[in-house]
Amino acid sequence: MVKRIEKLIAEVSAFTADNVQQLEEFRVKLLGKKGDLSLLFEEFKQVEGEAKRELGQKINVLKSRAQARINELREALDSRQVGAAALDPSRPGTADYVGTRHPLSVVRSEILDIFKRLGFAVAEGPEVEDDRHVFAALNFPPEHPARDMQDTFFIDPQPADNPALLRTHTSSIQVRVMERQQPPIRIVCPGRVFRNEAISARAHCMFHQVEGLYVDRNVSFADLKQTLLYFAREMFGAGVEIRLRPSYFPFTEPSAELDVSCSICGGKGCNICKGTGWTEVGGCGMVHPNVFESCHIDSAKYSGFAFGMGVERMAMLKYQVRDLRSYFDNDVRFLRQFAAAV
Numbered sequence: 490m491v492k493r494i495e496k497l498i499a500e501v502s503a504f505t506a507d508n509v510q511q512l513e514e515f516r517v518k519l520l521g522k523k524g525d526l527s528l529l530f531e532e533f534k535q536v537e538g539e540a541k542r543e544l545g546q547k548i549n550v551l552k553s554r555a556q557a558r559i560n561e562l563r564e565a566l567d568s569r570q571v572g573a574a575a576l577d578p579s580r581p582g583t584a585d586y587v588g589t590r591h592p593l594s595v596v597r598s599e600i601l602d603i604f605k606r607l608g609f610a611v612a613e614g615p616e617v618e619d620d621r622h623v624f625a626a627l628n629f630p631p632e633h634p635a636r637d638m639q640d641t642f643f644i645d646p647q648p649a650d651n652p653a654l655l656r657t658h659t660s661s662i663q664v665r666v667m668e669r670q671q672p673p674i675r676i677v678c679p680g681r682v683f684r685n686e687a688i689s690a691r692a693h694c695m696f697h698q699v700e701g702l703y704v705d706r707n708v709s710f711a712d713l714k715q716t717l718l719y720f721a722r723e724m725f726g727a728g729v730e731i732r733l734r735p736s737y738f739p740f741t742e743p744s745a746e747l748d749v750s751c752s753i754c755g756g757k758g759c760n761i762c763k764g765t766g767w768t769e770v771g772g773c774g775m776v777h778p779n780v781f782e783s784c785h786i787d788s789a790k791y792s793g794f795a796f797g798m799g800v801e802r803m804a805m806l807k808y809q810v811r812d813l814r815s816y817f818d819n820d821v822r823f824l825r826q827f828a829a830a831v
């Protein structure tokens with residue numbers, strides 16, 4: 490009997506299974522109801538005396554070795570199956586989605602690149618500003634309505650003569666540059682601006698601007714006009730025309746609104762330009778002497794022009810986005826459409 494048990498032990502350690510079925514057959518043969526171990530236990534009942542201890546131990550060794558071996562082989566077979574499924578080469582692949590640049594970033598850098606080619610440097614400044622840089626130094630009279638709570642987000646009403654607020658335009662950057670630098674100055678100022686307006690398809694309380702400033706000796710309105718014409722043609726195409734309509738800003742004199750001939754219909758009139766053939770893209774003018782004085786630049790010696798435009802508006806004209814809010818919803822279905830615009 491000892492010999493038979495030892496033979497079975499050797500069989501157990503040598504056994505391998507190619508599949509679950511073979512393993513199951515082996516388990517039944519050894520551990521099943523009528524299997525080898527059951528038979529051994531039956532015989533064992535009849536054994537008497539000294540031999541019983543030794544035999545008992547041997548049978549237990551056989552039983553635990555058999556169980557261990559079966560578990561080991563089952564695990565090996567299971568993991569082989571999982572491995573095979575994970576490596577199924579016939580399954581379709583999953584493509585990684587690579588993010589794209591936001592349309593406003595694309596248009597912003599397009600605008601900046603055009604002015605960089607004309608020798609303009611990029612200047613940036615803080616979004617939380619004070620009254621001096623947003624209004625006072627730009628020749629806004631103390632009671633000007635733009636300072637009103639309806640338009641401006643105030644951060645801190647103190648000190649009363651120079652409260653902290655969110656900038657309503659990036660002209661504040663121009664003041665900061667003129668305060669620390671004498672002409673020649675040739676800068677473009679991109680940035681986020683804030684106005685207390687109800688959010689709708691055409692207005693938002695936060696939007697983006699690019700403003701520009703050129704100060705030197707003998708800078709004229711003709712320089713302004715030519716610069717804007719060059720910009721419009723680079724931005725919207727060689728056939729584009731510009732139109733300057735008299736307007737008013739406290740910080741420029743004379744002032745004008747800049748219109749660009751509608752690039753959608755080529756000036757014939759469509760629903761984007763409301764049938765006029767022109768779309769308004771920004772404001773501009775010759776820097777007011779009072780602005781120079783408050784920044785300690787000699788207005789008798791220097792002159793300059795300034796302009797400002799909305800990035801959302803440019804993007805709208807370029808991509809025909811009709812609702813301003815889509816820029817800030819972060820809906821990937823909207824954003825993905827600009828994947829090619831890099």
Ligand code: PHE
Binds near residue numbers: 798
């Ligand atoms: N700062 C003006 C605005 O925010 C735009 C502008 C800039 C107009 C420079 C004239 C000159 O609307």
